[in-house]
Amino acid sequence: MLTTLGLAAFVVYATARVFQQDHYWVGEYHYLTPFYSPCLAAQCVPEASLFGRIPVEFPPLVPYALLSLPILLLFRVTCYYYRKAYYRSIWQAPTACAVQEPHRTYTGETRPLMLGQNGHRYFFYLVVAITLINTWDMAVPFFHGTDGGFGVGLGNIIMFVNVLMLWAYTLGCHSCRHVMGGRLKSFGKHPVRYWLWSRISVLNSRHMLFGWLSIATLMTTDFYVSLMASGTITDLRLFN
Amino acid sequence: MTERTFRVWRGSGENGELTDYTVEVNEGEVVLDVLHRLQATQVPDLAVRWNCKAGKCGSCSVEINGMPRLSCMTRMSVFGPDETVTVTPMRTFPVVRDLVCDVSYNYEKAREIPAFTPDPKTSPGDFRMQQQDVERSQEFRKCIECFLCNNVCHVIRDHEENKEHFSGPRYLMRVAELEMHPEDTADRRQIAQDEFGMGYCNITKCCTEVCPEGIRITDNALIPLKERVADRKYDPLVWLGNTIGRRPKDTPIVPNTRRPAEEE
Ligand code: SF4
Ligand code: SF4
Ligand code: FES
Ligand code: FES
Numbered sequence: 114m115l116t117t118l119g120l121a122a123f124v125v126y127a128t129a130r131v132f133q134q135d136h137y138w139v140g141e142y143h144y145l146t147p148f149y150s151p152c153l154a155a156q157c158v159p160e161a162s163l164f165g166r167i168p169v170e171f172p173p174l175v176p177y178a179l180l181s182l183p184i185l186l187l188f189r190v191t192c193y194y195y196r197k198a199y200y201r202s203i204w205q206a207p208t209a210c211a212v213q214e215p216h217r218t219y220t221g222e223t224r225p226l227m228l229g230q231n232g233h234r235y236f237f238y239l240v241v242a243i244t245l246i247n248t249w250d251m252a253v254p255f256f257h258g259t260d261g262g263f264g265v266g267l268g269n270i271i272m273f274v275n276v277l278m279l280w281a282y283t284l285g286c287h288s289c290r291h292v293m294g295g296r297l298k299s300f301g302k303h304p305v306r307y308w309l310w311s312r313i314s315v316l317n318s319r320h321m322l323f324g325w326l327s328i329a330t331l332m333t334t335d336f337y338v339s340l341m342a343s344g345t346i347t348d349l350r351l352f353n
Numbered sequence: 354m355t356e357r358t359f360r361v362w363r364g365s366g367e368n369g370e371l372t373d374y375t376v377e378v379n380e381g382e383v384v385l386d387v388l389h390r391l392q393a394t395q396v397p398d399l400a401v402r403w404n405c406k407a408g409k410c411g412s413c414s415v416e417i418n419g420m421p422r423l424s425c426m427t428r429m430s431v432f433g434p435d436e437t438v439t440v441t442p443m444r445t446f447p448v449v450r451d452l453v454c455d456v457s458y459n460y461e462k463a464r465e466i467p468a469f470t471p472d473p474k475t476s477p478g479d480f481r482m483q484q485q486d487v488e489r490s491q492e493f494r495k496c497i498e499c500f501l502c503n504n505v506c507h508v509i510r511d512h513e514e515n516k517e518h519f520s521g522p523r524y525l526m527r528v529a530e531l532e533m534h535p536e537d538t539a540d541r542r543q544i545a546q547d548e549f550g551m552g553y554c555n556i557t558k559c560c561t562e563v564c565p566e567g568i569r570i571t572d573n574a575l576i577p578l579k580e581r582v583a584d585r586k587y588d589p590l591v592w593l594g595n596t597i598g599r600r601p602k603d604t605p606i607v608p609n610t611r612r613p614a615e616e617e
Contacts (some may be wrong), residue, residue: 193556193576196555196556197555197556197557197558200555200556200557201557206507206555206557207507207511207557207559210420210421210505210559210562210563211416211419211420211421211444211505211510211559211563212419213511214507214511216511218512218514219507219508219511219512219515219553220553221508221550221552221553221554221555222552222553222554222555223550223552223553227552228552228587231579231582231583231586231587232583232587233583234580234583287572287576287577287580288580290577291577291580291581295577295580296580296581296584298532298533298534298535298537299483299486299535300483300485300486300489300535301482301483301484301485301486301535302483302535307485317572318569318572
């Protein structure tokens with residue numbers, strides 16, 4: 114129940130924001146919300162598009178971050194944790210452990226439509242690239258303080274925490290654990306990969322926690338940026 | 354000493370019903386103690402399976418108030434003061450009588466898995482296993498074969514027809530353990546998906562929730578096995594390599610382990 118509400122809240126908020134095509138950029142401090150990163154449309158504010166723009170005006174309702182959003186969405190949809198969450202809470206297979214499920218037949222992830230779940234690793238690779246972009250987005254505003262140069266505001270801190278959570282979530286991915294060392298038959302022969310695997314395992318065992326935390330920080334970051342961008346509030350500057 | 358209502362499943366085969374008993378309960382007792390008192394004082398013919406009373410033999414699996422549990426490890430103090438305690442046999446397996454199930458399904462599934470296959474050129478004294486590798490399979494070795502995980506898994510609990518092609522978390526975990534063994538040379542990834550039904554599991558983790566040994570079945574065995582299956586079957590690069598190059602041999606399931614009716 115809580116899971117359904119949590120997921121629904123995020124989907125509603127994200128949809129509303131993504132299709133709004135506005136309030137995504139704070140020029141003064143170079144804050145860009147993760148929901149519009151990388152900003153690809155021709156109408157993007159030039160400084161906001163750190164990775165170039167496509168020379169096409171996006172019609173209304175087309176997200177400016179056309180490349181990254183579908184990948185991020187599919188990454189989370191095929192995530193082993195979110196799969197568990199929505200199979201249980203939305204699909205009711207099973208509703209809860211030892212509770213009779215309401216389906217007459219069940220084929221799990223063996224049918225063509227569901228086989229796509231096996232492609233989770235490819236979304237993982239792509240999302241690592243996107244998370245690098247988010248990290249860059251987070252770093253840039255540190256060098257755009259009030260008088261130019263280095264500066265820190267509340268926005269920087271929020272973005273930093275967000276990126277931290279994104280990495281904790283992304284690196285704790287089961288596919289990451291697999292490629293880093295899980296796929297090996299012998300740990301003894303590969304000490305470095307064993308070490309990597311054991312680090313990732315620490316994140317992996319808290320994957321659900323970071324899944325939700327990163328959703329929360331994404332929404333917070335976006336909300337804070339949109340409030341500033343729309344002029345509702347101004348950034349709380351801690352240094353310059 | 355207090356009195357308690359116990360609602361116990363009585364009967365054999367398909368015919369059975371819940372019967373209420375009022376029975377004495379003392380401090381510190383577990384559900385199995387109370388079942389034994391019932392047997393000693395009221396219903397001498399009550400069939401209960403048990404052995405160690407220490408959570409180590411895996412014999413006493415039942416469902417208590419709807420949750421699969423070991424009756425010897427379920428303390429009476431976990432129930433509310435007036436709560437009725439309902440004890441039923443495991444739902445996924447056929448009932449022999451009262452609380453005793455026929456768990457042969459599990460042994461049949463165990464037999465189908467190709468055993469540890471070391472390189473034929475080595476002999477038993479040759480292996481030197483590193484501690485990290487031992488630890489990995491050690492977790493799965495804690496299993497006491499209580500079959501609570503196979504019992505709770507909705508793939509077969511709610512869908513009898515899936516039993517034929519699904520080995521249950523217990524035996525998918527066994528496949529994973531062998532696949533993670535440094536000296537093993539067989540490749541069970543293809544059959545893990547096609548014969549043992551890895552694809553049926555939707556990683557909803559009920560097996561992990563009920564395991565009395567606290568084995569992280571889903572995270573450490575099932576998901577890693579799914580990833581291995583993806584390496585073998587759903588990775589276009591691997592697929593390309595196999596099509597043009599020499600394909601490593603898939604190990605088939607152990608011959609003659611499926612009953613003739615299931616062979617088709
Ligand atoms: S995680 Fe998979 S094997 Fe375990 S109970 Fe759920 S569906 Fe069954
Ligand atoms: S894995 Fe756990 S639940 Fe399953 S049979 Fe072994 S001890 Fe029992
Ligand atoms: S991101 Fe959750 S398992 Fe890969
Ligand atoms: S009697 Fe041995 S596990 Fe309960």
